Amino acid sequence: MKCADLIAQILAKEGIDCLPCFPHSEIIDSAAKIGIRPVIVRQERHALHIADGYARVSGGEKFCCTTVQHGPGTENASGALAQCFADNTPLLHMPGGYPRDKQATEPNYSTSLNQRHIAKRCQTIPVAERVPQMMQNAFAMIRNGRPGPVVLEVPDDIFTEEVDSSLLDSYRVQRRSRPVADRAEIKELIGLILNARCPIVVAGQGILQGNACDELKELAELLQIPVMSTLNGKSCFPENHPLALGCAGKSRTGQINHFLGKTDVVVGLGTSFTRSFYITPFPSKGRTFAQLTNWEGDISKDYPIDLGILGDAKTTISAMIEEVRSRRGGKIPENGQGVVEEIASEKKKFMDQWMPLLTSDEIPMTPYRIFWELMNTVNRDKTIVTHDAGSPRDQLTAMWETTVPYSYIGWGKTTQLGAGLGMAHGAKLAKPDWTVINIMGDAAIGMVGMDFETGVRCKIGTLTIVLKNSIMGEYTSEHPNACELYQIQELGGDYKKLAESLGGYAERVTEPAELRGAIERALAKTAEGVPALLECITREELRIPREMPPGL
Numbered sequence: 001m002k003c004a005d006l007i008a009q010i011l012a013k014e015g016i017d018c019l020p021c022f023p024h025s026e027i028i029d030s031a032a033k034i035g036i037r038p039v040i041v042r043q044e045r046h047a048l049h050i051a052d053g054y055a056r057v058s059g060g061e062k063f064c065c066t067t068v069q070h071g072p073g074t075e076n077a078s079g080a081l082a083q084c085f086a087d088n089t090p091l092l093h094m095p096g097g098y099p100r101d102k103q104a105t106e107p108n109y110s111t112s113l114n115q116r117h118i119a120k121r122c123q124t125i126p127v128a129e130r131v132p133q134m135m136q137n138a139f140a141m142i143r144n145g146r147p148g149p150v151v152l153e154v155p156d157d158i159f160t161e162e163v164d165s166s167l168l169d170s171y172r173v174q175r176r177s178r179p180v181a182d183r184a185e186i187k188e189l190i191g192l193i194l195n196a197r198c199p200i201v202v203a204g205q206g207i208l209q210g211n212a213c214d215e216l217k218e219l220a221e222l223l224q225i226p227v228m229s230t231l232n233g234k235s236c237f238p239e240n241h242p243l244a245l246g247c248a249g250k251s252r253t254g255q256i257n258h259f260l261g262k263t264d265v266v267v268g269l270g271t272s273f274t275r276s277f278y279i280t281p282f283p284s285k286g287r288t289f290a291q292l293t294n295w296e297g298d299i300s301k302d303y304p305i306d307l308g309i310l311g312d313a314k315t316t317i318s319a320m321i322e323e324v325r326s327r328r329g330g331k332i333p334e335n336g337q338g339v340v341e342e343i344a345s346e347k348k349k350f351m352d353q354w355m356p357l358l359t360s361d362e363i364p365m366t367p368y369r370i371f372w373e374l375m376n377t378v379n380r381d382k383t384i385v386t387h388d389a390g391s392p393r394d395q396l397t398a399m400w401e402t403t404v405p406y407s408y409i410g411w412g413k414t415t416q417l418g419a420g421l422g423m424a425h426g427a428k429l430a431k432p433d434w435t436v437i438n439i440m441g442d443a444a445i446g447m448v449g450m451d452f453e454t455g456v457r458c459k460i461g462t463l464t465i466v467l468k469n470s471i472m473g474e475y476t477s478e479h480p481n482a483c484e485l486y487q488i489q490e491l492g493g494d495y496k497k498l499a500e501s502l503g504g505y506a507e508r509v510t511e512p513a514e515l516r517g518a519i520e521r522a523l524a525k526t527a528e529g530v531p532a533l534l535e536c537i538t539r540e541e542l543r544i545p546r547e548m549p550p551g552l
Contacts (some may be wrong), residue, residue: 003128004030004159007094009168010135011036011065016092018054018064018429020047025067025096026159039429039458041422042450044068048080048149049422051091054430055147056423057384057406059211060176062430063090063142070096070156074111079416081149082118086413087232088205088272090147092138097124097153111153120148128161132171139174146295147209178210180319181292181311189267189290189307190323196265199225202248202282205232206270206294210313213237213405216269219317222324224336226343228256230271231279231393234410235402242340247410248280249397251546254350255343256280263287270294270313275302278393278412280546292316354545358399361512364539367392367467371399371439373515374465378435378523383407384427388440389415391473391541396439398545406431418447424462425455435523436462442491443472449498452531456503461526463519464533466495469540476540499533506533 001009004026011019011027012034019031020039028038041047051064068077074095084091098108103124116122121141125134138150193199207216207229213236220227220243227237231249239246246253266282268291275281282289282303290307291299299308309316358372385400386409387393393412402408409423424438445466455462472489482488499506505525509518515536522532 001163001165002026002030002159003131003154003161003163006128006131006163006167007135007154008034008036010132010171013171013173014139015062016065019067020050020064020426021067022047022073024069025094026156027065027067027094039454041454043448044073044076045078045080045416046422046448046451046454048077048084048091048093049416049419050426050429052080052084052087052089052419053386053409053423053426055089055091055426056208056409057427057430059406060090060147060209061211063092064426065092065094067093068095070098071109074115074153075109078115078118080419080422081115081151083411083414083416083419084149085118085120087411088147088209089149090142090209091149092142093119093149093151095151095153096159097155099157100155103155111151115151119151120146122151122153124153124155125158128158128163129167131158131163132167136172136174143174143176146297178312178315179310180315181309183319185307185309186316186319186323189292189309190320190327192265192288192290192307193223193225193267194327196288198259198263199223199265199267200245200259200263201225201227202230202266202268202271202273203227203233203236204230204268204271205236206313207233207236208406210270210294212270212314212317215314215317215321217241219321219324222321222328224333224339225267226259226339228259231397231410231412233271234397235405235408236270238403239401240403242343245343247397249393249410249412250278250280251394251398251544252280253347253398253545254353255346258346265290268292269317272298272301273303273305274413276413278415350545354399357543362539363511364469364537365510365512367395367538367541368399369512370465370467370515370536370538371396373512374437374519375400377516377519378437380404380407382433383435383437384409384424384431385437385439386411386420386423386427388420388438388444389417390441390443392420392439392441392444392467394544395541418444420444421448421451421464424464425451425460428460428462435526437465438462439465439467441467441473442470442493445495446491446493449495450502452499452504452533453502455531459529460531461529462531463522463526464499464531466533466535467538468495468535469538471540473540474542495533495535499531504531504533506535508535508537510537
C-alpha cells in the first residue's frame with residue numbers, strides 16, 4: 001500500500017471520521033475510500049477552525065485530523081493552529097511537506113521548524129517506516145495531559161512511497177489515562193474549602209475536556225459553593241443553577257463581581273488561571289488560591305498558587321466528593337440556603353440593570369435584544385452557540401445563559417477573527433442533530449465569508465447571525481484622527497445577498513419585532529441542512545458589563 005493509505009487506515013483505527021482539508025494532500029483520497037469524510041474548505045485556516053469546534057463539543061472523546069498541501073497551505077493554516085494551541089484544543093494536523101531532498105532548500109517552508117512554538121508537538125516524519133510509531137505517539141499526546149494540537153509534517157515523497165501492509169499490524173490504538181491527584185492533597189484542599197469564609201470555584205475548560213461536568217455539579221451542591229466559569233469553560237456548569245455566578249470573560253455578571261469582592265479562597269478546577277485581556281482578573285491580595293490542573297506548567301504561572309494539585313478533573317473531583325462525604329456524611333452546609341439567596345439577589349440586580357437593553361425596541365437594534373430573542377426562541381438544551389472575536393464575544397458571554405454542557409463554545413486567549421464560523425461548522429459535524437449558531441460582526445465575516453459556501457456545499461446547516469453596524473467596533477476612540485480623516489472604521493457589504501449568492505438562506509432584519517419570526521424561519525432551513533444567515537442591522541453598542549468593585 002501507499003504510505004498515504006497507511007496513514008488513513010491508522011486514522012480510522014483511532015476513530016477519526018472527519019478530515020477538514022484544502023486543497024490537496026494524498027491523505028484526502030486515501031481517507032475518502034475508507035469512509036473518512038473529507039470536508040474541503042475555501043481557506044486553510046478554516047479547516048483547523050472546524051477541527052477546533054468539533055473537539056470542543058466532544059468532551060475530549062472525539063477529534064479531527066486536518067491536512068493541507070505543503071508550502072502555502074501549511075503557512076496559511078498557522079493562525080488557526082495558534083488559536084488551537086492558545087486554547088488547548090486537541091487535534092492532529094498532518095500537512096504535506098516539501099520532498100525530503102528539498103527540505104533544506106531556502107526559502108522552502110519547514111512546518112517542523114516554524115510551527116513548533118504553536119503546537120504541543122511538531123515533527124517531520126523522516127521515513128515511511130516511522131509513520132505508525134510517530135502517529136501512535138501523537139495520539140497518546142492528544143489524548144493525555146494538557147490538550148493541544150499535534151503536528152506531523154509528511155514530506156510529499158513519503159505520502160506516495162510504497163510500504164509493507166504489515167506496518168499497520170504494528171499500530172496500537174491509544175487510550176486516555178485519568179490520573180487522580182494525591183489523596184493527602186485532596187484532603188488538604190477540602191479542608192481549605194470547608195474552613196473558608198466565602199470560597200468560590202473557578203471552573204475551566206478542563207471540566208469540559210475531562211467530561212467532568214456532572215462531578216463538578218455534585219461537588220458544588222455538596223459544598224454549596226458558588227461556581228463561575230472561565231470563557232473557555234462556559235457551559236461546564238449550568239448557568240441557570242442556583243449556585244451559578246456566570247462566565248468570567250472580559251465581560252462578566254454583577255454576581256461575579258460581588259463574590260470576587262468578598263471571597264477569601266479561590267479554587268480553580270480544570271483551569272490554567274491564565275491572565276488575559278479577555279479573562280476576568282482575579283484579585284489575589286488577601287486571598288488563598290488553590291488549583292487543580294493536568295499540566296504542571298499551569299501552576300503558579302500567572303497567580304500565586306498556595307495549593308497546586310496535578311490530576312485529571314473527572315477522577316480528582318470524584319475523589320473530592322468522596323472526601324466531602326466522608327467528613328460530612330452528605331449533609332448540606334447550614335449556610336447553603338444563605339449562599340443561594342445571596343446569588344439570586346445579586347443576579348436579580350444584574351438582570352434588572354440590563355433588562356432594558358435586552359428588551360429594547362430601539363432602532364437600529366442593540367445586539368442585546370437580538371441575544372434575548374434568540375435565547376428565548378431556541379431550545380437551549382440542544383443548541384450550541386459560539387461568538388466571534390471582539391464585540392460579539394464581549395456582549396454575548398455575560399448574557400447568554402447556558403443550561404447543559406457543551407452548549408457554548410467560548411474562546412479568546414488569542415482571537416483569530418472569523419474563527420467562530422469554522423467552530424460552528426465543526427460543532428455541527430460533531431453533533432448533527434443539535435442547532436448550532438454563530439454570532440459575528442462585519443469584520444469577522446469579511447475574513448471568512450466565502451466559507452459560508454463550505455456549509456452550503458457540505459450541507460452543514462448552521463445559523464450565522466451577523467451584527468451589522470458597518471463599523472469596526474470600539475476602534476473609533478483608538479484611532480480618532482484616522483477615523484475622522486479617512487473613515488478607517490467603516491465597513492460595508494450586503495451580507496444577505498452574499499449568503500444567497502452562495503446558495504444559502506438569508507434575511508435582513510431591521511426591527512426588533514421581526515426577530516422572532518426570522519429566527520424561526522432560519523432554523524427551519526438549518527434543520528433541512530441549509531445554512532442560514534440573518535443580517536441584523538444594529539447600532540454600535542459600546543455598553544459591556546464588566547465593572548469591578550472599587551479597589552479590585
